[in-house]
Amino acid sequence: MKKLVLVLGDQLKADSSAFNHFDAAKDEVIMIESEFEANYVWTHKAKIALFLSAMRHFAEVLKKKKYALTYVKQSKLSIVSVLKEHIQKHHFTHLVCVEPGEWRLRKELQDLASELQIYLTIEPDNHFYCDFDEFKEWVGDKKEIRLEYFYRYLRKKHKVLIQEDGEPEGGQWNFDEQNRKPYPKKGPGQITEPKWFTPDAISKEVMTYVESTYSKHPGELESFAWAVTREQALLALSHFIEYRLPLFGAHQDAMWTNTPFGWHSILSTSLNLKLIDPKEVVDSAIQAYEKKQVSLSAVEGFVRQILGWREFIRGMYYLDMPKMAEDNFYQHQRKLPDWYWTANTKMACMKDAIQQTLKYGYAHHIQRLMVTGNVALLAELLPQQVCEWYLAIYVDALEWVELPNTAGMALFANGGRFTSKPYVASGAYIKRMSNYCESCSYQSSKRYGPDACPMTTLYWNFLINHRAEFEKNPRTRLMTANLQKIDAEEQLLITQHAQTLLNNLENI
Ligand SMILES: Cc1cc2nc3c(=O)[nH]c(=O)nc-3n(C[C@H](O)[C@H](O)[C@H](O)COP(=O)(O)OP(=O)(O)OC[C@H]3O[C@@H](n4cnc5c(N)ncnc54)[C@H](O)[C@@H]3O)c2cc1C
Ligand code: SF4
Numbered sequence: 001m002k003k004l005v006l007v008l009g010d011q012l013k014a015d016s017s018a019f020n021h022f023d024a025a026k027d028e029v030i031m032i033e034s035e036f037e038a039n040y041v042w043t044h045k046a047k048i049a050l051f052l053s054a055m056r057h058f059a060e061v062l063k064k065k066k067y068a069l070t071y072v073k074q075s076k077l078s079i080v081s082v083l084k085e086h087i088q089k090h091h092f093t094h095l096v097c098v099e100p101g102e103w104r105l106r107k108e109l110q111d112l113a114s115e116l117q118i119y120l121t122i123e124p125d126n127h128f129y130c131d132f133d134e135f136k137e138w139v140g141d142k143k144e145i146r147l148e149y150f151y152r153y154l155r156k157k158h159k160v161l162i163q164e165d166g167e168p169e170g171g172q173w174n175f176d177e178q179n180r181k182p183y184p185k186k187g188p189g190q191i192t193e194p195k196w197f198t199p200d201a202i203s204k205e206v207m208t209y210v211e212s213t214y215s216k217h218p219g220e221l222e223s224f225a226w227a228v229t230r231e232q233a234l235l236a237l238s239h240f241i242e243y244r245l246p247l248f249g250a251h252q253d254a255m256w257t258n259t260p261f262g263w264h265s266i267l268s269t270s271l272n273l274k275l276i277d278p279k280e281v282v283d284s285a286i287q288a289y290e291k292k293q294v295s296l297s298a299v300e301g302f303v304r305q306i307l308g309w310r311e312f313i314r315g316m317y318y319l320d321m322p323k324m325a326e327d328n329f330y331q332h333q334r335k336l337p338d339w340y341w342t343a344n345t346k347m348a349c350m351k352d353a354i355q356q357t358l359k360y361g362y363a364h365h366i367q368r369l370m371v372t373g374n375v376a377l378l379a380e381l382l383p384q385q386v387c388e389w390y391l392a393i394y395v396d397a398l399e400w401v402e403l404p405n406t407a408g409m410a411l412f413a414n415g416g417r418f419t420s421k422p423y424v425a426s427g428a429y430i431k432r433m434s435n436y437c438e439s440c441s442y443q444s445s446k447r448y449g450p451d452a453c454p455m456t457t458l459y460w461n462f463l464i465n466h467r468a469e470f471e472k473n474p475r476t477r478l479m480t481a482n483l484q485k486i487d488a489e490e491q492l493l494i495t496q497h498a499q500t501l502l503n504n505l506e507n508i
Pocket of ligand 2: 346347348349350426427428430431436437438440441442443444453454455456
């Protein structure tokens, strides 16, 4: 029976499990560029260009392997509509695909298969350390689902930074105390640039197409220099390991103006498109540690992100969908302010994070969590609109990784299903971790009044509103203890000022 293998735009892996039983003599492959996919959220131009360029480069890889490939360019239809026409026209009876990174697409493929009465094989994704069944088994009937224990489980299972006696390397699982420092007072100093790639002919053609077809979409392409092939992704990886990993951990949470990338790896796009595998990334980092090129704290901090967070987040996505997309624990309903799309806000921290996002399609984890995410939660924004923004605006955004991070981590929209507390902070945190407040027209320490920092006012307002809930939780009790130091009169002024801000979000 002749099979049709569907390769989606984020499945650019030549040894993907979609090809497990592929017979190049009779089976065929299809790849589809769909304008519908770029439009169902208002996607950043760089994200569209990255996906299309990487797909076209991957098509060349498949052609070199002499696979029978149908590559559909620039279709106005959805992926599933194109697929339906193709299957009917060529009388395929068996469709094969790797687990899609979007629940919606999995469902649409299943519906298509039953409508056309064809076999559908959805292969588990061999890119990841942990498949969904294993994750589900690990979750079992646990009352609390926490990253830390899952991370330890995977480290033990895959013998990553584990001593011969079974204990963690260096005797501890976590080096957060050495990691997560702000930059020195004078600033980050000289940071070695990430590895960038000048767009080749394929990328340039794609960029011209994106500029004309998606001219009204957010973001810009002037700085487009992402890895679009496996070879480039491997170069970016070795560059990171050699020059940037040594200081990754220490300044993982630090922020500074005109420092969009810090010491971060900038590997999420290559990982998410499957140009490189998490195992090769983790192995390279471990090798650098074994050769004494990086410290244990730096390597552990990095491995935790890939082997820990990335796998954990993916497990949670499949475990909790479709409910995860609908959750709204706090019943927040406010509209996303326009400045999330334009950076036209007076808050220096938000302006910086959004401006760099429009320029590159990138902001690092703490900017996403503690700046744009924190403000979204404190400003009581509708989680579904916030999640759409994150999905649209980041070059590495795929629903399986974006949604749990945004709805689950940043917005607490699932009521803390896998986090122990809402990630809320006042301007004091931003002041400690960055230099943003120095150039801001607001004052981070002021809780109310015209020049009070909106993050600070909204933070205290949030604590006042959720005091009872915060007091019940040992992880947040300390925050409300600080609230007791603010007298009733000042609390009233805070809530009144917060209300003014909330009614006037477009202008803060
Ligand atoms: C609100 C919010 C939304 C996010 N949306 C996305 C998204 O759409 N796509 C995405 O890939 N990441 C997302 N993240 C996670 C993280 O911010 C990015 O993976 C990271 O900033 C990418 O930059 P980097 O490659 O330089 O990462 P580094 O800081 O160098 O980390 C190394 C790698 O670890 C992985 N990683 C780190 N943290 C996480 C995490 N929390 N979840 C999953 N993987 C992680 C990534 O693959 C990353 O490349 C989001 C985080 C938050 C708080
Ligand atoms: S003062 Fe407030 S709004 Fe301004 S940069 Fe600092 S935290 Fe952000």
